[in-house]
Amino acid sequence: MHVYLPVAEVSLDVFVLIGLGAAIGFLSGLFGVGGGFLVTPLLIFLGVPPAVAAATGANTVIAPSVSGVLSGLRRRGVDFRMGAILLLGGFVGSAASVGLFALLRRIGQIDLVVALSYVLLLGTIGILMLVESLRAWQRRARMAGVTRSKLHHHMWIHGLPLKMRFPRSRLYISALVPAGIGFGVGALSGIMGVGGGFMLVPAMIYVLGMPSSVVVGTSQFQIIFVAANVTFLQSYANQTVDIVLAVVLMIGSVVAAPLGARLGAKLRAEQMRVLLAVLVLGVAGQLAYDLVAPPEDLFSIETRNESISSSAGQ
């Protein structure tokens, strides 16, 4: 059964889209990542124009994040103070990257920059996470959880000024650290058109040293606002959000998000990190392959959009 997507201007199978939505929802519930880094390439693969895929992907990610935060609230799994500071940095960062995005797009190199940032970031994050979490897994197997290690290691970042208490995360660190992380993630996600959860979650675990019980909920809290900001700006400036596509994807994602969350509750923290690392590395590997493999066609085309008068019906 096909559904016509009026903004993307293509007709796609409803069940394929619902399945894709379910995959996003499941990941969101499990890891607290929005899934934008998966949904955008998959939508492009199905034939949705890249600009519409990125903007609509951001819109879709809001839904599972809202339900995640709501269930996180009941478990006291959202650190609002931390989330707010991450968000503040994120907004400044994404605003800074809008101009850069427009420039790259004009010279036709946006795809390359996006792909390269993905490969570098996902590759680095994935490898670091995999090594660390496998080590933790081994350690736990050996000691069977008898001894308890320090909550987090002390690094130079703990010497920064503007120290703040984050009771929910049991942290006392400089507010500059989460603000800086938010800025970096916001700048990159502005260029890459994703919420940045896959960068934020590892940063919260390893740099901030947040307990994993609050990482997922806080990440989802931050993603709601970043994704809503992207949705609004893209709708307003470029008219690239397809509501029909978003609604179909959301049907799948809201059904699957609680399933992901249920599985997440059963897994131990380091098992979850191994899984996330494998997923992130898989995506990075695929993108790296696409960059170096000879393309099927050296040429690609882009058709300028028709004006509204010629494409809208009466």
Added chain:
Amino acid sequence: MRRVLALVLAFLGLASADLRAQPLVADLSEHLIAITTGFAGTDVLLFGATEGEGDVIVILRGPESPTIVRRKARIAGIWVNREQVTFTGAPSFYRLAASRPLDEITTPALRARHQIGVDQLRIVPQRSLDPERLAEFRAGLVRNKQAQEFYSTEVGRVSFLGPRLFRTRIYLPPNVPPGSYTAEVLLVRDNQVVAAQTTPMFVSKTGIGAEVFVFAHQHSAVYGLTAILLAVFAGWAASAISRKV
């Protein structure tokens, strides 16, 4: 099918009085292709009658739009968009059908004059290029359009029913671009076009799809807020449901 047949008969009945005066008459089964929410591609039937000998060529063209073609090159092991050329005059959609193989009924000059075949489209680069590069970029454009099913890779068949009646079926894929189309019918005899007729066809979004599109373009800010609220509501609903279950 019966409806189309009745249409053909009625049309021929009306047209028969004029037939002696007109060597070629043709029409489409539908002039308005409505892209509704469930649109999954459709067929249009082009039919008509000729007076006397000759072959029929049918060309369906979509609206023209500027198209950017980019070429990748390998830099430091990575494939990068290196060069780009903007072309004008490329139709968004192109389909061709003929009653016999083109090289049996036309000359290259005739094909060029009437833009018969994707290799004959008057696609013009917006900056000067040497002929070799131009040919490569042009071929790249056509290949990409064919991969997206916007241009046909082969010539469709116009079939004659008896000596005078002809018809052809043209497939419009699910991603058919909206806009005003023209269906051009040529009657060819001895490598000459002896009669031609052009019929308009419109492809447009209707119903909810069209309204969403207009909403997105005319009230962009409200549209964006609506999209966000819908997502927030969906998330809340999911949470409420999962708590009950």
